[in-house]
Amino acid sequence: MTLVRGIHILAHGNKTEARNIAVDIQQYQRLLVGQNAWHGAGAYAYYVDQLPDNLRDWPQVLFEVDGTKIIRCTTPRGTALDFFRIPGPIGEYVSIHVIAFLHVWDD
Amino acid sequence: MSLHFFMSGTTKGQHIMEPLTRKCLEERIFEEVQQLLAVGDSTYLQGLSRIGFIEALENELRFLGLYQHDDRETPAVIRAIVEEHADQWRMEYLSQPDTSISSAQPQMPQIPAEVESPWVQKIVSTGSSFQIAKVPRYSDLLYLQGKPITAQDGIV
Numbered sequence: 001m002t003l004v005r006g007i008h009i010l011a012h013g014n015k016t017e018a019r020n021i022a023v024d025i026q027q028y029q030r031l032l033v034g035q036n037a038w039h040g041a042g043a044y045a046y047y048v049d050q051l052p053d054n055l056r057d058w059p060q061v062l063f064e065v066d067g068t069k070i071i072r073c074t075t076p077r078g079t080a081l082d083f084f085r086i087p088g089p090i091g092e093y094v095s096i097h098v099i100a101f102l103h104v105w106d107d
Numbered sequence: 108m109s110l111h112f113f114m115s116g117t118t119k120g121q122h123i124m125e126p127l128t129r130k131c132l133e134e135r136i137f138e139e140v141q142q143l144l145a146v147g148d149s150t151y152l153q154g155l156s157r158i159g160f161i162e163a164l165e166n167e168l169r170f171l172g173l174y175q176h177d178d179r180e181t182p183a184v185i186r187a188i189v190e191e192h193a194d195q196w197r198m199e200y201l202s203q204p205d206t207s208i209s210s211a212q213p214q215m216p217q218i219p220a221e222v223e224s225p226w227v228q229k230i231v232s233t234g235s236s237f238q239i240a241k242v243p244r245y246s247d248l249l250y251l252q253g254k255p256i257t258a259q260d261g262i263v
């Protein structure tokens with residue numbers, strides 16, 4: 001099985017909310033599929049080495065996921081973007097393996 | 108930085124942004140939205156309701172670093188701008204011929220690579236020499252500039 005490492009940004013940078021979300025993610029090893037994403041339903045994450053600079057200090061979870069469970073996001077012309085989604089129904093969860101939380105518990 | 112300091116007054120409890128500031132932000136939003144529409148999955152987006160389209164745009168704009176997460180004013184202004192122009196964007200976008208490739212059916216079935224980050228172990232794949240590290244950044248495609256937009260950008 002090929003594992004892919006990703007970074008999911010928590011609560012759009014809101015640290016207080018991110019801490020609440022992190023508890024659930026850690027306990028159940030899952031991400032919630034939110035509404036109205038631009039590239040289709042799913043939990044979104046950047047490839048670990050392609051996180052944009054402006055998001056590096058935002059609260060985030062580093063995780064691993066089975067590479068067969070993800071879909072790389074592309075432009076209409078097929079150019080690969082620097083993030084992927086783990087497809088799933090809106091409002092439900094997708095499974096991940098948490099490695100670490102970053103910028104969540106620090107002040 | 109919040110746009111709060113650049114509000115010129117209030118009407119019915121709501122701030123009124125300096126016209127030039129709003130114009131600057133509006134131009135930036137227009138630029139970003141055009142890029143987002145260019146990279147979006149039109150088949151999927153056409154299926155969104157008006158509200159869904161607006162909220163999807165808002166979600167994307169959050170990740171462009173246009174404002175700090177504790178900034179309350181700028182997202183409200185962005186929401187107003189997006190709502191004001193959503194119908195125009197949807198009409199223009201929906202009127203385009205659908206030549207997109209669904210993100211649910213990516214062209215690259217396997218992503219290979221020797222990723223240089225120490226966090227990433229070797230990601231194995233077959234049949235391609237594509238390197239993740241050489242993939243253009245989403246932010247580059249969107250012509251993202253490094254700093255968050257502030258009202259000062261619009262002051263002359």
